[in-house]
Amino acid sequence: MAAMLQPQIILLKEGTDTSQGKAQLVSNINACTAVADMVRTTLGPRGMDKLIHDEKGNVTVSNDGATIMKLLDIVHPAAKILVDIAKSQDSEVGDGTTTVVLLAGEFLKEAKPLIEDGVHPQNLIRSYRTACYLAIEKIKELAVSIEGKSLEEKKSLLAKCAATTLSSKLIGGEKEFFASMVVDAVITIGNDDRLNMIGIKKVPGGNMRDSFLVNGVAFKKTFSYAGFEQQPKKFLNPKILLLNIELELKSEKENAEIRLSDPSQYQSIVDAEWNIIYDKLDKCVKSGAKVVLSRLAIGDLATQYFADRDIFCAGRVAEEDLHRVAAAAGGTIQTSVNNIIDEVLGTCGIFEERQVGNERFNIFSGCPSGRTATLVLRGGADQFIEEAERSLHDAIMIVRRALKNSTVVAGGGAIDMEISRYLRQHACTIAGKSQLFINSYAKALEVIPRQLCDNAGFDATDVLNKLRQKHALPSGEGAPYGVDINSGGIADSFANFVWEPSVVKINAINAATEAACLILSVDETVRNPKSESAQGEAAANAMAGRGRGGGFPGRGRGMRRR
């Protein structure tokens, strides 16, 4: 009753939800594990895809961890951290997004019993950090450099890396085909940081093998006016003029008005307008260009004018395509047709309009600078091509990373097993609590080979035991052994060319450890009540409140609605 006498101090606004202490920590861990469980089955070459609808009826079929996490629309504050690390892995290295979520989930899962037993989270964090540092050192030590090889050799090595990434994707069946395509594309654009120089175009229809790589630029035929079909559709070594102006008969100034008092002047005004556009067109023609592209519209008058003079034109070209043409052909985009000198014109080996599936494509190939590439993807369904694009994006990123930072490690869970073994060994040399923690970190790393087996339907315990035995061999020859996905046994991943760039693994372990430590260091969540303006999202919040507040009513209501 003392509380009655003493006035209660109200610190937080009414409706604020706070929870704290060990129990809060455990519940955060539970949330993260639940999220990790969702992407668990997508790992590895036998991983499955997820089909996700959203409210607007958009459908995505994907195997890419980052894409799935993004689409799940996670609201739990702790679980959101996992979404962030998946995203950061995606932007940093492009691949391994499922791995990073899985690892973070597993680190937390291992920490849970320890926390429940009363270990101070800071102790755990410190040991995890040490383990992470050691693991990364070990990866660097184990990594094999592919530097100093000839271009041909390097190409085939890079293709191996790309193939490993692609093997888990929908287009895994044609991984060699796509891997070499990706490597060619990346090598074409060179070392610069110009990822947007690789264009990916999607054309439904055809099968995967009909996809092709253009050493140059390709884009879909733009909207055209009458007269377009009379233009020539193929040039050898044409000069290309790139514009950012409208070539149309229109009023030059929007709000100008002409007042005539003498009707005989009427014709002169009409003529003046025509002269403006003819003057522009004439300048384009005089420049000697055979292909005229513009980001803005090229009207019917201009189309016919060019057709008369055997010039090809395309208006409303997407900006990125235009930039790509500029980079490939070596021209510059002009905002005026005055003073067009030869230097601003680009050129290319062959320009051609070609039929691809149901579309006609403008293809520029054999460009002098050769710093662009376009992948034209074909496939049976829109979703198929979408997923193929995401997969190729991953592969492109991997190859780029491998090219810059050219060390690779054995995949298929081999590197994870080796680090795990190393950490266990190291733990034995430590006296004190962290021995235990580093051991659990080591155990968590085994999740990768275990999940690979689970997804493929093998007996994970059996395979893992074999792997542990192999890795524990004192000679160290067992280090590159990983899961053999085809037979259900173990195999030398390195010899089987299951390679990953080491930077992917380093980044994944780093990010996962960071995320785990971050979640472990939180012991209180304060959730502010929704502000008035956020009432728009009322339905969800009301449900959320009820869900937290009183057992199952939220769920019950959901059932009744059906």
Place this chain on the structure above:
Amino acid sequence: MALAFDEFGRPFIIIKEQEQKTRLRGIEAQKANISAGKAVARILRTSLGPKGMDKMLQSPDGDVTITNDGATILEQMDVDNQIAKLMVELSRSQDYEIGDGTTGVVVMAGALLEQAEWLLERGIHPIRIAEGYEMASRIAVEHLERIAQRFDFGPTNIEPLVQTCMTTLSSKIVNRCKCALAEISVKAVLSVADLERKDVNLDLIKVEGKVGGKLEDTELIYGITVDKDMSHPQMPKKIEDAKIAILTCPFEPPKPKTKHKVEIDTVEKFQTLRQQEQKYFDDMVQKCKDVGATLVICQWGFDDEANHLLMHRNLPAVRWVGGVELELIAIATGGRIVPRFQELTPEKLGRAGLVREKSFGTTKDKMLYIEHCANSRAVTIFIRGGNKMMIEETKRSIHDALCVARNLIRNNSIVYGGGSAEISCSVAVETAADKYPGVEQYAIRAFADALDAIPMALAENSGLQPIETLSAVKSQQIKENNPHFGIDCNDVGTNDMCEQNVFETLIGKQQQILLATQVVKMILKIDDVISPSYY
């Protein structure tokens, strides 16, 4: 949706609006997806083959479509299920790429899914099934290449092309005069084809239809038809050796695009303006006359006064011709599109041997024929038929036939139809299956069984005993080692498709197998479906 529990055992929310989402996972998701895919395939199954039936589809606003073209049926069905949508896209991409075989590809995919269901029940991992299918599809495609035959054709020898197009048309409602239609299609394609580049731009073939007359009246016009008539009823209806001026400017006084105002404050000024206007009309007509044009085709309208003047000066004219038609006319007649009168020159005129207006039946419908053009790179197929639905379906059938002819120009290999290619592949895949170690062997064998689904459906639709017929044909193929035996759908009396002249294009068949496998893999690979529960 799976729920997580906090320290007090209360469930808490991880995903936004978690309760409103449903989640299917694991084998359940796969089963649901497979049955959706199968349901779509079942709908199309009865449309396969020369004895296949048509579907009648009514759109929300009451339009009725009767068709037997797989892609069109699925397009109009407006399916909602995601997996079913994948099947629709499958059929559409076959349509885009090949143009024919849109029903077959869906039936094939359905059969593959059905087989996969069996294997899943036996506990085989879905991805291994998919991989097995992929291996099998490669075997089948290679086998097709082996049994394919090349044939030569030229502008003079079009018989093989016609035969292949006839196979396509025989399953359509128009099979009554498939021979004539096939010939029309082939001739049309050949006249626009670029045989050296092996490129055919189907945009140059215009397919027009008009209700009335008989299907047999369908004709190929080396030139263009326009659904317009002369601007003045008294203008001549027939012009020989026409010189055509193709204009994109109206017969009106030109207007500046900038906002303008003419201020008139005296009567004299008004008079001048009036005179000027008249002079404009006069000039325009005169210019057309001067360059020697005998026909004017204009994208825009005429002022009444201009119309009168044109009539007066004996210069026939057509107005309000659409941009696409204008372009085709320009291509066909070799003329240039002229944006204003000042630029008319004799060189820019198009030439056509004969321009005539033709009226149909008792109705006042008139069409303008522009024939015997300088350059016959643009042609028109003009379809007649009893009713609108018939014409629409004929258009679709002709489109299929055109695509087949185009594909043959690109690649002149053919395989034999009537399910013979599938049976032959099935035998080849079956034999190859035993060489593969591992679980994939089962999937490969299942693929062989799925290939049998197409001849089976053909037999069923033709009213034959499916299993009996299939096994008889299969044993005949193996015994005589001849891949030309198929299902005798038309009861001709022979199983040899070579004798029956039933051909299909090699690339079409290969594409069917590859596309179906690809989509089936995609469906099998999904093990988790998260969707808002109101679906």
